[in-house]
Amino acid sequence: MKLNSVPVSSILIVCYYLMLSHSVLAQNALVTAEPRSILKGLTESLFINCTFNKSDDSSLVSLKLSRALSSETIGQGYEELASVNSFSAPSLGNQSHENFTAAWSLTTTGTSFLTLTWNRSLDIKQGAYKCDAEVLNITGQPYVVSNTAYVSGVSQESQMLVDEILTLREENKFRDAEFQSFKELVSSFIASWNRKMNQIQSSIFIESLEFNGSIYQLSRANVFDNTGIAKAVCEIFESRLTEIESSEELEFVQGFVKNNTDMFYSYYIVIGGINEGGVNGTWVSPYSNSPLGYLKWAAGYPAKNTYDTCLALWAAVGWDMVNVNCFTEPVDAPKKILCKHPVQK
Ligand SMILES: *[C@@H]1O[C@H](CO)[C@@H](O)[C@H](O)[C@H]1NC(C)=O
Ligand SMILES: *[C@@H]1O[C@H](CO)[C@@H](O)[C@H](O)[C@H]1NC(C)=O
Ligand SMILES: *[C@@H]1O[C@H](CO)[C@@H](O)[C@H](O)[C@H]1NC(C)=O
Ligand SMILES: *[C@@H]1O[C@H](CO)[C@@H](O)[C@H](O)[C@H]1NC(C)=O
Ligand SMILES: *[C@@H]1O[C@H](CO)[C@@H](O)[C@H](O)[C@H]1NC(C)=O
Ligand SMILES: *[C@@H]1O[C@H](CO)[C@@H](O)[C@H](O)[C@H]1NC(C)=O
Ligand SMILES: *[C@@H]1O[C@H](CO)[C@@H](O)[C@H](O)[C@H]1NC(C)=O
Ligand SMILES: *[C@@H]1O[C@H](CO)[C@@H](O)[C@H](O)[C@H]1NC(C)=O
Ligand SMILES: CC(=O)N[C@H]1CO[C@H](CO)[C@@H](O)[C@@H]1O
Numbered sequence: 001m002k003l004n005s006v007p008v009s010s011i012l013i014v015c016y017y018l019m020l021s022h023s024v025l026a027q028n029a030l031v032t033a034e035p036r037s038i039l040k041g042l043t044e045s046l047f048i049n050c051t052f053n054k055s056d057d058s059s060l061v062s063l064k065l066s067r068a069l070s071s072e073t074i075g076q077g078y079e080e081l082a083s084v085n086s087f088s089a090p091s092l093g094n095q096s097h098e099n100f101t102a103a104w105s106l107t108t109t110g111t112s113f114l115t116l117t118w119n120r121s122l123d124i125k126q127g128a129y130k131c132d133a134e135v136l137n138i139t140g141q142p143y144v145v146s147n148t149a150y151v152s153g154v155s156q157e158s159q160m161l162v163d164e165i166l167t168l169r170e171e172n173k174f175r176d177a178e179f180q181s182f183k184e185l186v187s188s189f190i191a192s193w194n195r196k197m198n199q200i201q202s203s204i205f206i207e208s209l210e211f212n213g214s215i216y217q218l219s220r221a222n223v224f225d226n227t228g229i230a231k232a233v234c235e236i237f238e239s240r241l242t243e244i245e246s247s248e249e250l251e252f253v254q255g256f257v258k259n260n261t262d263m264f265y266s267y268y269i270v271i272g273g274i275n276e277g278g279v280n281g282t283w284v285s286p287y288s289n290s291p292l293g294y295l296k297w298a299a300g301y302p303a304k305n306t307y308d309t310c311l312a313l314w315a316a317v318g319w320d321m322v323n324v325n326c327f328t329e330p331v332d333a334p335k336k337i338l339c340k341h342p343v344q345k
Contacts, residue, residue, distance in 0.1 A: 031130070033047070034047045034049075035191060036151060037153065037154050042186070042187055046125075048129050060108075064083035065131055081100070082114065100123070128150050154194065155238060158190050211253075212249065213342060219339075230337040240272065242339060243273065243287075244271060253338065254319040270312050270335055272286050276309065297322070298317035301320075314333075
C-alpha cells in the first residue's frame, strides 16, 4: 500500500508544481509606468520599468521594451525602443531619436529589469509600452511572456487647465517663481487626483489587455441595475458601456470574461444596447441611438419579453448575446458590467 501511494502522490505533486509554475510564469514579466497619466507640457519625466522575476523552471534570455504610439498604430505593431540580452551588447536602438536614458540588470537569480527614463516634457509620449521577456523553460524551449502598460493623457478639462497655464507663461503674465509654484500646485493636484482615480478604478474593475485600441473593464462586484446606471459608472472612468462591433471583438471579450469569472455562477455581463420599442423593437446604441451594427444572439434570443430590454452576454450560452430584465437578479445569475476605454484620447 505504501509503495503504491508514493508514485501517485509524487505525480500529483509534479502536476501541481507544473500547474503552479506555469501560472506563476505568466505573471513574471511586469511593466510599470510612472506616471500613468501625463500632462502634455507639464509632466517632466516618464519612467518605464520592465521587470522579470526568475522562477525555478525558467531562465531569462532577453528583455525588450517597445511602444505603440497611438490607437492607429496599436495593433499594427510596436516600435522597439531598447532591448538587452544575456549574450551580446544591449541594443538601445532609438536612444538618439528618443532622448531616454536606460538602466538594466540581467541576473540569473531574482529580479532582472530594463528601465527607460525620459526627462524632458517634450520627449514624453502617450502610448502602450510593452515589455517582452524571452525565456527558456526547463526543457530549453524558448517562449515570450509579455505585459503592457498604458500611458495616457489626462481628461480634456485637466489638459485645458494645463494649456491655459502654459499660454499664460508664453504671454509672460507669470513671473518665473509664480509660474513654478502654480505649476507645482496644479501638477500635484492632478497627480493625486489621477492616483485616486487609478486606485478606485482597479478596485472596481478588472482590466483587459488592449484590443483594437481599447481596453475593457469588467466590474468586480455584481451590479443589480440598469443600462443607464451602468453607463454612468463607465462614464466616471471616462469609458463607455461596451458596444461590440465585430465578431473578432466579441471573441476577444468572450475570452476576457471567461478568464475573469468563476464557473459557479451563470453571470450576465451587461453591454451597450437597448430596445425601447417593445418586444419587436430595434436594438440601438445607448449613445447614438442608431441601430447596433453587430449582434450575435444566442439561440432563441431575443426573448419576446416586454421587460427584457437590456443587452447582455450570458455565461450559460457560451457568452453569446441575450436580452435580459435588468431590474431583477436571479440568485444564481448575477450581473456585471463591461466598460470600454480607449487607450488614447
Ligand atoms: C519580483 O520580486 C520582487 C521582490 O520579491 C517583488 O517586489 C516584485 O513585485 C516581483 N515582480 C514580479 C513581476 O513578480
Ligand atoms: C525596476 O523594478 C524592479 C522590481 O521592482 C526593481 O528591483 C528595480 O530596481 C527597478 N529599476 C529601477 C531602475 O528602479
Ligand atoms: C533631444 O534633446 C535635445 C536637447 O537636450 C534636443 O535638442 C533634441 O531635439 C532632442 N531630440 C529629439 C529627437 O527629440
Ligand atoms: C536628462 O536628460 C539629459 C539628456 O539626455 C541628460 O543630459 C541629463 O543628465 C538628464 N538629467 C537627469 C536628471 O537625468
Ligand atoms: C516548454 O515550452 C514548450 C513550448 O512552449 C512546451 O511545449 C513545453 O510543455 C514546456 N515545458 C515545460 C516543462 O513547461
Ligand atoms: C476596430 O475599431 C474600429 C473603430 O472603432 C472599428 O471600425 C473596427 O470595426 C474595429 N475592428 C475590429 C476587428 O473590431
Ligand atoms: C485568456 O486566457 C488565455 C490562457 O491564459 C490567454 O491565452 C488569453 O489571451 C486570455 N484572453 C484574454 C482576452 O485575456
Ligand atoms: C411582434 O411581431 C410579431 C410577428 O410579426 C407579431 O405577431 C406580434 O404581434 C408583435 N408584437 C408586438 C407587441 O408588437
Ligand atoms: C531600430 C528602430 O526602431 N529604429 C526606429 C527609430 O526611430 C525612427 C524614427 O522614429 C524610426 O524610423 C526607426 O525605425
